[in-house]
Amino acid sequence: MNTKYYDLINQTFYFPQEEFTLNKDNLQFHNIDLMKLVEQYGTPLKFTYLPQISNNINKAKGWFRKAMEKNKYEAKYYYCYCTKSSHFKFIMNEAFKNNIHIETSSAYDINIVEKLMEEGKINKNTYVVCNGFKRDEYVENIARLINNGHSKTVPVIDNFEELDLLQEQIKGKFKIGIRIAAEEEPKFEFYTSRLGIGYKNIVPFYRKQIQENKQVELKMLHFFINTGIRDTAYYWNELLKCMKVYVALKKECPTLDSLNIGGGFPIKNSLAFEYDYQYMIDEIVNQIKISCEEAEVDVPHIFTEFGSFTVGESGGAIYQVLYQKQQNDREKWNMIDSSFITTLPDTWAINKRFVMMAINRWNDTYERVLLGGMTCDSDDYYNSEQNMNAVYLPKYNKEKPLYIGFFNTGAYQETIGGFGGLHHCLIPQPKHILIDRDENGILATEVFSEQQSSEDVLRILGYDKK
Missing domain, CATH: 2.40.37.10 (Lyase, Ornithine Decarboxylase; Chain A, domain 1)
Known part of the structure; x- marks a missing residue:
């Protein structure tokens, strides 16, 4: 028995x-x-x-490399670690053994970035993607990083006021991204994310505040799905909507060259867990390429921000x-x-x-x-x-x-x-x-x-x- x-x-x-x-x-x-x-x-x-931190980072890099080769995707992939999942130094030390980049969420994250730079864990070739709602101290810290010569710092604009706040403190030209306020799954109590700028407002925002702005260079469109990257009709629908915005923006903004598909991969929460990572990445890369080819624009570099998947x-x-x-x-x-x-x-x-x-x-x-x-x-x-x-x-x-x-x-x-x-x-x-x-x-x-x-x-x- x-x-x-x-x-x-x-x-x-x-x-x-x-x-x-x-x-x-x-x-x-x-x-x-x-x-x-x-x-x-x-x-x-x-x-x-x-060691599992490095294992997962290198698995994801390998999956994206295979997908880009398979789809003849002629742009680069950048793996960012999303610090809010765990800020501990021992985590950062292991993660940054693997030639990756960093995504921040708040003011003190920038202090951690500066410490990592002092210790040689990251350098001026490391992208620092600054997400989150930005007010005084966060803006000051981002400005200090850029003013001290870290040109690959990319503050991602979350609302209409942030660009002015950044410009007041940053000397010279700097790069930015814009975050899309994605529509949430029907199970949520609200329809649209509180973070980012609405789909319909992004191109008008670019025309009004960025297009003729000599201090700012728009490089990145940021797309984040709260429920993560999953094989659902909801996810694919939101990705296609994002690509419509990217294409429309790219046609007016030649400096735009990167798409940040924020939102993490799921991790094992049961011995019965099943998830085809390679299929999902293949399909994401394929959908991005199809959208760009149909619109006759160059495919973007792809950034991801994996936190839970990393640690x-x-x-x-x-x-x-x-x-x-x-x-x-x-x-x-x-x-x-x-x-x-x-x-x-x-x-x-x-x-x-x-x-x-x-x-x-x-x-x-x-x-x-x-x-x-x-x-x-x-x-x-x-x-x-x-x-x-x-x-x-x-x-x-x-x-x-x-x-x-x-x-x-x-x-x-x-x-x-x-x-x-x-x-x-x-x-x-x-x-x-x-x-x-x-x-x-x-x-x-x-x-x-x-x-x-x-x-x-x-x-x-x-x-x-x-």
Whole structure:
């Protein structure tokens, strides 16, 4: 009778998978023995597997290279890292090993860019695409970057006032982009994105404020879809609308030569995840080329801004099941040694799913459970099917500790949760380790931050002024 946890996973999904394998009774992630990490560092534990960042960057570069060769697309591709997904230095250091570019969202991003330049991680050939709503400090920082000679800084105009604000502070000529305010999917509570300039207003805006402006050179049209790059009628329809704007603008603006197809690729959130990246890229490149050929204009250079795709699949979290509570005839709660609200806020805020599996005891029988965090908040729980179904794990046994892992958690969690700050019910932030490999593939780990202590929390609260 197939009642082991291994049988459940093997019958439900294709397993093992590229990054997930089994060593006897224990789960491995990219051939990393996760139970050894638990034994060495304890739980709760967050980790970042740095090589996966470079792996994903180079996969995307390869897919675009193949698509451009296949479609005889005569322009260049530029991979930008979208900093808002994770601003940590260890992320940037790994990402910028791969000759990529950077997309910023706010004023302090520019300070990070300047630090990266000081350290030689990026240089004057690196494009800095400045997105987001821009006011005083952000405008000042962008102007400082351009005035100091970084000519490949491209502020993307989000509203009609920004161009004037930039011109007041920037000396000499500079490049800009314009962001399209895309129409949202019908499921949204609003029809049009709050960011960017409406489709019908872009060409008139160019004629009024840019066409005769000797200080400004329009180089880029920015197209962003909030739901990401997906094979849906909605996405293809919005892309074609964007291309109509690009073509109309290109016919009046010869300096326009780049299209930024913002909006990210999805990442694996389940062992059943399927997505044909190469097909999507082939089709995007093909549609752009067809639109340009029909209009008899040159194809644009293509920029992408991948944040979650760059860093998401590098991150993970491991917890111990401390206790099981039988609350009624049907519901068993496995209580973890941390909080979902604290460490995986996306699971609580937007019901986001992550890959979740047992780390050990794969040869034990399984049971249906609910996963609860340690806080006193009723929303501090995780459900694999976004509040519809429970999860299945090896049966709780207080004599045999059970550890569970959440994977592909590398984007947004620290910034949403507030790294180093106060957390709900003062649940401490867990220890965070970095995992890397040397040139011979040998694994190396180091502690990035220790688990938050009571002293750390009291200091933030003002009880300890030292």
